[in-house]
Amino acid sequence: MPTQNKVKGILFILLGMAFFSIQDALIKFIYEDAALYELYFGRTFVALILLVAYLKLSKQKIILKTHYPLLTIFRVICFFFGFSFFYISLTYMSLAEANALFFSSPFFVSILATIFLKEKVGIRRWSAILLGFLGVYIVLNPNFNDFDYMKLAPVACALCYSISMTITKITSEKDNVYTQMIHLYLGALLISIVFFIFTGQGQFDNFSDPAFQFIFREWFTNPSYAWPFIVVMGCIGTFAFYFVFSAYSIASPSVVSLYEYSLIIWSILTGYILFNNTPTQRTLIGVAIIIGAGLYIYLREKTKDQLIATDIPSR
Incomplete structure (x- = not known):
């Protein structure tokens, strides 16, 4: 792999993680002025338009058909509600803490790989997984x-x-990567619309807790303020995905995947600058353990020539 591509790939992954941290910060900034699934809908709608525009301009065929309909539906549901949990956590948790806990995903991926992909995980990686959960x-x-x-x-x-x-x-x-992304976007739009039909009038917003208010708040209560942020959020998320996928396409995944952990660093910086959140010593120790365990699992995957979690972008 040319050195120039390696450096460019690292730069792209750092930019992608920086954009993701800004997107998370915007969610944290406006969650009191928009409903969760209103935000999810708007952000996804903008991202879908930009993705389709990119595919049209680059003269790539838009393929909606999947060879795995049931698995695709289940993947879309898991992804949608997974990041619903993450966005909800931003109403009461710092960016650094939320992203640090999110990076427990390599531990879960390794466990699931032993069950469904029949990957062999030895005692060293099991020890790293346990250590990672200690960090959590x-x-x-x-x-x-x-x-x-x-x-x-x-x-x-x-x-x-x-x-x-x-x-x-x-x-x-x-299924190619763009087909799978379109499935995620269309699924998110459809599920968000279902939430709008049943909760969009705020009929269940009887909570004092900010997190539950975020989930069940009436849609479009402050569109002139919230929607410019939502549109920008959709654009930023699209740019983030562009940089991440570009990094994986021009440089070795074994190189760029290591730098996804920079998201935690970006989140610490963004949280401090925008919300004056300073991680506690305990949080920093836990973050260090999570990153260390994740890197060890990564190294063992490459040593054993098993591609479990490292060849797929984190978002």
Whole structure:
């Protein structure tokens, strides 16, 4: 691989992770002025338009047919509700904590790979997985006498995302990446519309908790303020995906995937600049353990020549 492509790939993955951190920050910034699935719908609609425009301009054929209809439906549902959990967590958790917990996904992917992909995971990687979950425990800092289970939302996101990515390992054999992205976008739009039909008038918004208000708030209560942010969010998310997929296409996944952990660093910086969130020492220790365990799993995958989680973008 040419050195120029390697450097360019690393630059692209760093930019992609930076854009994702900005997107997350925008969600955290406007969650009190929009409903969760209104935001999800708008962001996805903009992203779909930009993706279709890109495919048209690059004269690539838009393929909607999938060779794995049932797996595709299940993958779309897992991905949609996974990131619903993540966006909900941003209403009460710092960007750094949410993203650190999200990066427990390689541990889940490794576990799921042993079950569904028949990958062999040895004692060293099992030890790394356990160590990684120890890092998750440290970040969560649970008080079992009064534990707030809402703190597990990013971990639930990681689990749903891992299921989705495990399915992607199978569907990628015949469905191309753009077809799979369109499926995710169309599925998200359809599910969001269902939520609008049943909750869009705010008929279930009887909660005092900000997270549940975010879920069940009436749609379009402040469109002149919220929707410019939502449109920008959709554009930023599209650029993030563009940089990430470009990085994976021009450089070796074994190189660029390591730099996805920069998302945690970007989240710490963004959280500090925009929300004055400073990670605690305990959080930083937990983050270091999660990253260390994730990197070790990555190295073992490459040593054993098993492509479990490292050849697929994290978002």
